[in-house]
Amino acid sequence: MPVGKEDLAFIEAxxxxxDTLPAGETLIPEFRASTKLYTLYSGWAxxxxxxxxxxxxxxxxxxxxxxxxxxxxxxxxSTHGVEALTDISFCEFPREKLWDLxxxxxxxxxxxxxxxxxxxxxxDENLLTAGRRNAMERVAMLLIHLHQRAQRIGLxxxxxxxxxxxxxxxxxxxxxxxxxxxxTLRRLQKLGIHELQGGKLRLVNPKALQRIxxxxxxxxxxxxLL
Amino acid sequence: MPVGKEDLAFIEAxxxxxDTLPAGETLIPEFRASTKLYTLYSGWAxxxxxxxxxxxxxxxxxxxxxxxxxxxxxxxxSTHGVEALTDISFCEFPREKLWDLxxxxxxxxxxxxxxxxxxxxxxDENLLTAGRRNAMERVAMLLIHLHQRAQRIGLxxxxxxxxxxxxxxxxxxxxxxxxxxxxTLRRLQKLGIHELQGGKLRLVNPKALQRIxxxxxxxxxxxxLL
DNA sequence: CGAATGCTTGACGGTACTCAAAGATTGTGG
DNA sequence: CCACAATCTTTGAGTACCGTCAAGCATTCG
Numbered sequence: 001m002p003v004g005k006e007d008l009a010f011i012e013a014x015x016x017x018x019d020t021l022p023a024g025e026t027l028i029p030e031f032r033a034s035t036k037l038y039t040l041y042s043g044w045a046x047x048x049x050x051x052x053x054x055x056x057x058x059x060x061x062x063x064x065x066x067x068x069x070x071x072x073x074x075x076x077x078s079t080h081g082v083e084a085l086t087d088i089s090f091c092e093f094p095r096e097k098l099w100d101l102x103x104x105x106x107x108x109x110x111x112x113x114x115x116x117x118x119x120x121x122x123x124d125e126n127l128l129t130a131g132r133r134n135a136m137e138r139v140a141m142l143l144i145h146l147h148q149r150a151q152r153i154g155l156x157x158x159x160x161x162x163x164x165x166x167x168x169x170x171x172x173x174x175x176x177x178x179x180x181x182x183x184t185l186r187r188l189q190k191l192g193i194h195e196l197q198g199g200k201l202r203l204v205n206p207k208a209l210q211r212i213x214x215x216x217x218x219x220x221x222x223x224x225l226l
Numbered sequence: 227m228p229v230g231k232e233d234l235a236f237i238e239a240x241x242x243x244x245d246t247l248p249a250g251e252t253l254i255p256e257f258r259a260s261t262k263l264y265t266l267y268s269g270w271a272x273x274x275x276x277x278x279x280x281x282x283x284x285x286x287x288x289x290x291x292x293x294x295x296x297x298x299x300x301x302x303x304s305t306h307g308v309e310a311l312t313d314i315s316f317c318e319f320p321r322e323k324l325w326d327l328x329x330x331x332x333x334x335x336x337x338x339x340x341x342x343x344x345x346x347x348x349x350d351e352n353l354l355t356a357g358r359r360n361a362m363e364r365v366a367m368l369l370i371h372l373h374q375r376a377q378r379i380g381l382x383x384x385x386x387x388x389x390x391x392x393x394x395x396x397x398x399x400x401x402x403x404x405x406x407x408x409x410t411l412r413r414l415q416k417l418g419i420h421e422l423q424g425g426k427l428r429l430v431n432p433k434a435l436q437r438i439x440x441x442x443x444x445x446x447x448x449x450x451l452l
Numbered sequence: 453c454g455a456a457t458g459c460t461t462g463a464c465g466g467t468a469c470t471c472a473a474a475g476a477t478t479g480t481g482g
Numbered sequence: 483c484c485a486c487a488a489t490c491t492t493t494g495a496g497t498a499c500c501g502t503c504a505a506g507c508a509t510t511c512g
Contacts, residue, residue, distance in 0.1 A: 047350075049350065049351075049354045051354070051358060051359070051440055052440055055358040055359075056358070057353060057354040057357040057358045059350050059353055059354075070339075070343055071343045071346060071347055071350075073343065074340050074343045074344060075344075075347070075444060075445075079347055079350065079351075079444065080350060099336060102328075102332045102333070102335055102336045102339075103332045103333075106328045106329045106332050106335060107328070107329075109328055109332060109335045109336065109339065110325060110328045110335065112339060113296075113328075113335070113338060113339045113342055114299075114300050116339060116342045116343055116346065117296055117297045117299065117300045117342055118300060119346065120297060120342065120345065120346040120349060121297055121305055123346060123349045123350060123353055124273075124275060124285050124297075124305065124306060124349060125275075125305075126353055127275075127283060127285055127349055127352055127353045127356060128275045128277070128283040128285075130353060130356040130357035130401065131283040131356035131400070131401030132277060132281040132282070132283045132401060133277070133281075134499075134500095135499075135500070166457090166458065166459090167458075167459070168458085174357070175356065175357030175358060176500075176501090177500070177501050177502075178458095178459095179460090179461090179500090179501075179502080179503095180499085180500055180501070182459065182460065182461085183460085183461080183500095186459095186460075186461090214277055214278055218305065360467075360468090361467075361468070392489085392490065392491090393490075393491070394490085402468075402469090403468070403469050403470080404490095404491095405468090405469075405470080405471095405492090405493090406467085406468050406469070408491065408492060408493090409468095409492085409493085410468095412491095412492075412493095
């Protein structure tokens with residue numbers, strides 16, 4: 001299903017231009033109804049939920065090409081927040097027009113469903129990780145997973161992948177404490193399994209990591225353009 | 227968007243009749259590509275993932291009206307299994323026709339996306355639970371959550387909800403061991419917070435449960451018919 | 453140069469896991 | 483209808499993984 005000029009023009013008509021947000025800022029606040037839908041253009045972000053005493057769980061990370069805020073279309077109250085991990089640029093997609101899009105361009109509606117299903121798979125995997133893997137396995141999982149996602153969209157150079165998370169993000173994504181995350185990271189590093197510095201990640205021994213995490217490389221179809 | 231006779235007929239045309247499966251059987255095996263898509267008619271099921279040494283994580287429970295196997299449409303390899311918790315009846319939906327449906331009945335494509343987004347919200351909540359709640363909070367969460375879902379589809383009578391899970395299911399859904407799940411359940415029961423017997427669940431003190439689990443009742447739109 | 457943020461390490465304690473075994477319940481076949 | 487197996491529940495004992503607390507170090511930034 002190649003994308004023609006006509007389709008591009010059509011997408012453009014839905015958009016309200018590109019906008020930006022600096023790292024650390026909130027794109028969608030957690031407990032307020034969000035009226036907007038976005039496509040992430042550049043940079044990293046993450047979805048999260050928090051408990052009243054501050055415990056936070058990162059649900060999944062968002063990379064360029066991901067759709068942001070789709071779930072909100074279907075409830076009256078936002079159930080998760082979205083925060084920029086790096087400076088990001090994104091474009092808004094008017095929520096009211098979503099239905100129009102399904103009607104006039106069903107193949108794009110299909111693509112949106114594809115994106116939703118794909119995101120759910122990420123959360124599925126993260127749930128398995130938080131629920132059933134031990135600390136070592138969790139950290140290994142995160143490293144491989146993010147490295148691979150970065151690779152797929154060209155964010156890896158000479159084996160070094162962009163890696164903008166601080167350890168608190170890793171802890172919140174994995175359901176671990178900050179301290180234990182740190183100790184586990186150091187342990188993996190001493191085993192010569194990865195290097196992590198200056199916001200870059202290199203997998204020195206990917207085979208070992210894959211074994212620890214029981215990683216299965218899963219081929220994906222082309223990512224739809226939105 | 228009321229459902230007319232025409233729509234019903236249209237849905238019927240997609241279906242290949244109602245089928246059944248006894249409790250405990252596998253509807254979709256975990257590591258094999260699934261070619262089919264189902265709608266659950268009656269009974270309970272659950273989606274799950276396992277690790278090679280047998281550790282299992284239940285991703286979410288499926289109740290009548292839920293769509294089963296949508297995610298598989300979009301990958302080459304199934305990433306999760308689906309197992310019947312009770313005897314179930316379901317109807318098959320030919321995968322090849324999914325695209326047809328988006329094209330010819332965009333409003334139903336929209337509904338499918340709705341269902342996908344809604345299921346992701348369940349998994350989001352479960353991830354928060356497994357990642358950041360302690361045992362007591364986890365069990366409380368599960369009890370409230372399933373009680374409420376049962377209620378919404380009329381499976382509650384005199385406060386007693388259908389509850390077909392054994393403790394191993396609860397453990398696997400919550401990321402706890404069987405033993406600890408049992409001890410936590412007994413503790414809640416002794417506090418006079420719930421009763422659980424004969425496959426039925428009654429919330430004696432729902433307020434207390436809600437406080438423990440930080441449950442927020444979230445209104446939902448009408449569930450689309452499929 | 454001081455403040456803020458993030459990383460690292462050690463000590464200690466507790467929540468949750470494992471192992472083990474005894475009841476309770478359900479199902480099945482003789 | 484009873485006996486036996488299978489499954490599920492319950493409880494206790496011991497342990498370990500991971501969390502909390504605390505403090506020192508490194509880096510960045512204004």
